[in-house]
Amino acid sequence: MKLYYTPGACSLAPHIVALEAGLTLELEAVDLDTGKTSAGADFKSVNPKGYVPALVLDDGRVLTEGPAIMQYIADLVPGAALAPAAGTFERYQLQEWLAFINSEVHKAFSPLFNPTAPEALRAFLLGALQRRYTYLDERLQSRAFLMGHAFTVADVYLFVVTTWAGYVQLDLDGYRNVQAFQARVGARPAVRAAMAAEGLAG
Numbered sequence: 615m616k617l618y619y620t621p622g623a624c625s626l627a628p629h630i631v632a633l634e635a636g637l638t639l640e641l642e643a644v645d646l647d648t649g650k651t652s653a654g655a656d657f658k659s660v661n662p663k664g665y666v667p668a669l670v671l672d673d674g675r676v677l678t679e680g681p682a683i684m685q686y687i688a689d690l691v692p693g694a695a696l697a698p699a700a701g702t703f704e705r706y707q708l709q710e711w712l713a714f715i716n717s718e719v720h721k722a723f724s725p726l727f728n729p730t731a732p733e734a735l736r737a738f739l740l741g742a743l744q745r746r747y748t749y750l751d752e753r754l755q756s757r758a759f760l761m762g763h764a765f766t767v768a769d770v771y772l773f774v775v776t777t778w779a780g781y782v783q784l785d786l787d788g789y790r791n792v793q794a795f796q797a798r799v800g801a802r803p804a805v806r807a808a809m810a811a812e813g814l815a816g
Contacts, residue, residue, distance in 0.1 A: 615637070615669055615670065615671055616639065616640040616641070616642055617632070617639045617640070617641055617642070617667060618642050618651065618657065618660055618667060618669075620646055621812040621813055622778075622814055623646075623667075624666070624667065624774060625666040625667035625680070626809070626812060627667075627680050627684060627774040628667050628669065628684050628687060629808045629812070630770045630774070630804055631683075631684045631687045631688060632687050633807055634694060634765075634770070634804040635688065635690065635694040635696060636691060637691065641811065646666070663678060667679075667680055669687075681712040684696075684767040684770065685767060687767075688766075688767050696765070697767055698761075698766075704761070707761060708761065708767070708768055711768035711772075712768055712771060715768065715772050716771075718746050719743065719775050719776075720771075720775045722742050723743070726739055740783075743784055744784075747792055750792055751789040751790070754792060754794070754795050759795070765802075770799070770805075772795075773795075773800065773805065
């Protein structure tokens with residue numbers, strides 16, 4: 615399988631999940647400004663949406679959208695216990711977390727990377743993120759991970775998007791449980807290996 619990624623982007627999450635599952639992916643970087651891959655291909659020929667991640671399976675089929683890719687990889691190696699079994703209530707709880715991170719956290723971060731974003735929009739989004747992190751900090755007060763003691767793909771996703779806080783001037787100093795969570799997840803060997811492979815500081 616080949617993962618199309620951009621260093622430090624949300625594609626880092628399925629990269630980490632694959633390593634947590636013991637899988638080795640072929641990696642191909644994408645320059646989102648030019649739309650070209652490191653091999654010189656037009657990335658839109660792989661994913662017409664034009665953004666990462668995209669996972670190309672060995673049979674040529676393509677899967678896009680990080681939450682779907684992470685669940686797919688987790689299900690390939692159920693013994694890694696990165697996602698509850700399909701059909702269980704816990705699986706729907708996992709999907710609840712993935713939906714929350716995707717729509718309420720990830721998508722609030724994204725416009726903040728645009729240097730032309732109006733200051734009023736930036737203030738609005740930073741305020742929204744602070745409210746979301748207040749909720750997350752409360753949920754992480756008595757648990758190691760989002761779903762309790764079990765480490766799942768949702769934790770990977772939250773870790774990755776939270777690493778963006780410093781780039782957009784989101785102050786997380788008041789969220790001690792979130793900070794402890796980041797340190798806990800960031801210390802995992804698979805996380806460190808994926809970040810190193812993408813040339814990111816661990």
